[in-house]
Amino acid sequence: MNRSLLFLITSITIGFAMAATTFRTSPLSITGNAGSLNSATPMLEPRSGHTATLLSDGRVLVAGGMRGNQDFYKSAEIYDPSTGKFQPTGEMHQRRVGHIAVLLRTGKVLVAGGWVGDGETDSAELYDPASGQFTLIAKLTSPRGRPIATMLTNGDVLIAGGEKRNNESLASAEIFHVKSLSFGPTGSMHHARVSHTANLLNDGRVLVAGGYGDSIVSSAELYDPKTGTFAETGSMGTARCKHTAGLLPDGRVLIAGGSESRGWDRNLSSAEIYDPHTGKFTAASPMNDSRFKLPDEAVQLASGKLLVAGGSRKVEVFDPASGKFAVAAGQMSDPWHFMTETKLRDGSVLLAGGYPNGPQATTKTWIYRP
Numbered sequence: 001m002n003r004s005l006l007f008l009i010t011s012i013t014i015g016f017a018m019a020a021t022t023f024r025t026s027p028l029s030i031t032g033n034a035g036s037l038n039s040a041t042p043m044l045e046p047r048s049g050h051t052a053t054l055l056s057d058g059r060v061l062v063a064g065g066m067r068g069n070q071d072f073y074k075s076a077e078i079y080d081p082s083t084g085k086f087q088p089t090g091e092m093h094q095r096r097v098g099h100i101a102v103l104l105r106t107g108k109v110l111v112a113g114g115w116v117g118d119g120e121t122d123s124a125e126l127y128d129p130a131s132g133q134f135t136l137i138a139k140l141t142s143p144r145g146r147p148i149a150t151m152l153t154n155g156d157v158l159i160a161g162g163e164k165r166n167n168e169s170l171a172s173a174e175i176f177h178v179k180s181l182s183f184g185p186t187g188s189m190h191h192a193r194v195s196h197t198a199n200l201l202n203d204g205r206v207l208v209a210g211g212y213g214d215s216i217v218s219s220a221e222l223y224d225p226k227t228g229t230f231a232e233t234g235s236m237g238t239a240r241c242k243h244t245a246g247l248l249p250d251g252r253v254l255i256a257g258g259s260e261s262r263g264w265d266r267n268l269s270s271a272e273i274y275d276p277h278t279g280k281f282t283a284a285s286p287m288n289d290s291r292f293k294l295p296d297e298a299v300q301l302a303s304g305k306l307l308v309a310g311g312s313r314k315v316e317v318f319d320p321a322s323g324k325f326a327v328a329a330g331q332m333s334d335p336w337h338f339m340t341e342t343k344l345r346d347g348s349v350l351l352a353g354g355y356p357n358g359p360q361a362t363t364k365t366w367i368y369r370p
Helices: 003-010 016-020
Strands: 036-040 051-054 060-063 066-068 076-080 085-089 100-103 109-112 124-128 133-136 148-151 157-160 173-177 182-186 197-200 206-209 220-224 229-233 244-247 253-256 271-275 280-284 306-308 316-319 324-327 340-343 349-352 365-369
Touching: 051 100, 051 340, 060 109, 100 148, 148 197, 157 206, 197 244, 206 253, 244 306, 253 280
Parallel strands: none
Antiparallel strands: 036 365, 051 060, 060 076, 076 085, 100 109, 109 124, 124 133, 148 157, 157 173, 173 182, 197 206, 206 220, 220 229, 244 253, 253 271, 271 280, 306 316, 316 324, 340 349, 349 365
16 A cells, blocks of 8 residues: 555554644634534544535535545435434445545536545546436546645636655646536646645636645645646745635635644644735734644635634634634534535534544534634
8 A cells, every 4th residue: 555545544543642742722812702613413424534515405415534544435425404414325436535526516516536445546426416326427637645626717627636656746637627527637736746725716716835745845836727737826934734725805815724744743823825916925823723634625704704623622713804813612522633614505614524633533523603
């Protein structure tokens, strides 16, 4: 088995004592109402490294992931906010963890890539909420474990980076063409990346930041769908991977947390903001906790604030007006890693799964209310 896959899986079972020392608590950045966190109905299966996708009808598709070492899922389940409960739905054709899932404009969900137990996969499927079934479609141009996916303004999907066998991080990217249900190559990134982030900017370009290839990188790039090419832009102040990133209402991008190491040490509380007008990153006020193995994209709330969850018992909210983070009321039971966060139609956020500083994923879920 390749080293990258082993790292993902064995990080569940080793280094727990070390991990427990990495979460730093500091005084709250701001006071005031930062919302609240409460326990919710558990999932049917314990999952980490899964995906959770808001469907057009307001339900949430939870797919794949893993229970623990080598215990990967084909199964999927649906969360219904009207009942607050999960129910089973059709299984995927491929067990997978660290895959991508994107809601298409057709209302179907594209699921592709990820690790499958003996390496990465190039398989792709479509989930149809009407039938509750997955259908295999054309394969990716390259097998990818933990790539990043971003829907472009024309409805197609950019899939960039990830890993292949023998610990090979990828610089290549491809496009899912929604009309033909096929994948095709596009320009490659300047740096190979995995555990990076990608955010659609207001002008239709995509900011790709951080991650690791041969080493953890601070570099960032912009993908232009008009030319199908990547161009380097300003670098972050800190090299980081397994961080989160979210679009702010004014079009800037917040980057927060992550790690300067591929192990359990050197986790980050720092944050910075990218300005697409200047192409530069500037330091922002830090979070109250250092945290990594975060959801790829921070959730933008109706207020324009950004929710950051995972890697800590606490949930934090970034306020672009003050430029600071505040901690929500309530805590999770453990600092869940590789959990998911999904904004629901009523503005609340479903937080689901992940694994703690221990060997097994969880079925636990929470609802964050602003």
